[in-house]
Amino acid sequence: MIYFVGAGPGAPDLITVRGKKAIETADIIIYAGSLVNPALLEDAKGTCKCYNSAGMTLEEVISVMTAPGNLNKSIVRLHTGDPCLYGAIREQMDLLDQYGLGYEVIPGVSSFIGAAAALKTEYTLPEVSQTVILTRMEGRTPVPEKEDIAKLAAHGATMVIFLTTTMLGELSRRLIQGGYAPDSPAAIVYKATWPDELVVRTTVAELEQAADANGIRKMALITVGGFLGQDYERSKLYDPGFTHEFREAVR
Known part of the structure; x- marks a missing residue:
């Protein structure tokens, strides 16, 4: 086998x-x-x-x-x-x-899951994002035209971008073209869960500069979106005023 x-x-x-x-x-x-x-x-x-x-x-x-x-x-x-x-x-x-x-x-634990653990955050937050886009920039392997980064960015969803560490200047340009504000939160996670793991928090516009300043050239994931910010709504699942099949709302 x-x-x-x-x-x-x-x-x-x-x-x-x-x-x-x-x-x-x-x-x-x-x-x-x-x-x-x-x-x-x-x-x-x-x-x-x-x-x-x-x-x-x-x-x-x-x-x-x-x-x-x-x-x-x-x-x-x-x-x-x-x-x-x-x-x-x-x-x-x-x-x-x-x-x-x-x-x-x-199956195995994907690096995008390891990156979320390194960031100590949640990709899906109420009233912020309920969708996670896993993608990459085109390099030697092309990407379908309809999946261009700028088009995906237009959704405003959480984005986790693989295999793109050497193209961060172009990535920033396309993310902004697609609708992200230059100061939108972003993070670079280098070698998630390895002993030399490194998390660099930055903005969409500063991705390339942040990577250069930290000597990051490969083996990093780029994460982008409002989930990296501080604003979100509480989940209804644990809201005391919300009834579901396992619990009555507190009156």
């Missing part, structure tokens, strides 16, 4: 119990060495063979999975965060389907 495992956002104790068991019993691990915390490999058994996919092509990864000598082995494909977000797993699964090989996906 081949397991696509979400490694979590960075801290080795934030992998799921199921993901940890898959690593402990794996005969082969193919891990994203540029992003996955190497401490996770310490749980692998001594006979496990590990491959760093940072220098591998898709075809080379698949060739390890499909090698005749590996067909009866337990193989873990270890991806950062949760593999459903920017994990490039669909293309791997489609090729495995062609080979008739079985696989399973073991």
